[in-house]
Amino acid sequence: MANPIVDFIRGAFQPVKELVSEVIVDKDKANEISAALYATEVQMASKVVEYEEKLIEAQSSALNAEAQGESWLQRNWRPITMLTFTSLVVAKWLGLTVETGISESIEIQLMELIKIGMGGYVIGRSAEKIIPQVTEIIKRK
Secondary structure, three states: OOOHHHHHHHHHHHHHHHHHHHHOOOHHHHHHHHHHHHHHHHHHHHHHHHHHHHHHHHHHHHHHHHHOOOOHHHHHHHHHHHHHHHHHHHHHHOOOOOOOOOOHHHHHHHHHHHHHHHHHHHHHHHHHHHHHHHHHHHHHO
């Protein structure tokens, strides 16, 4: 699972590690510095993963609170909204709307909302299961 922030951290450390191996003549000292840089890189990446795990837990908690809410509307407003947006786009595709009803820019915005909404549920649920495993792998390195 690619993470742009973790990739950025690794990319930022790579030139420094290469510089150390080229500049430091004493190989033992170069290895010591490289090991310290690697440990710092792993620690930073681990902090990013921990933050993302906490963020996903908070989002999951909010969704669970909504799903267990007392009001029917509180439990169902997200699915109703997603179905409405999807229906509007499908109606446009099938030619069931008047030409001035939904412009192309509105259709694109609706599609973005649908992608975010659908992706939020699917990706959020998947990440909720995967993040602890990724954290464990990073800690082992």
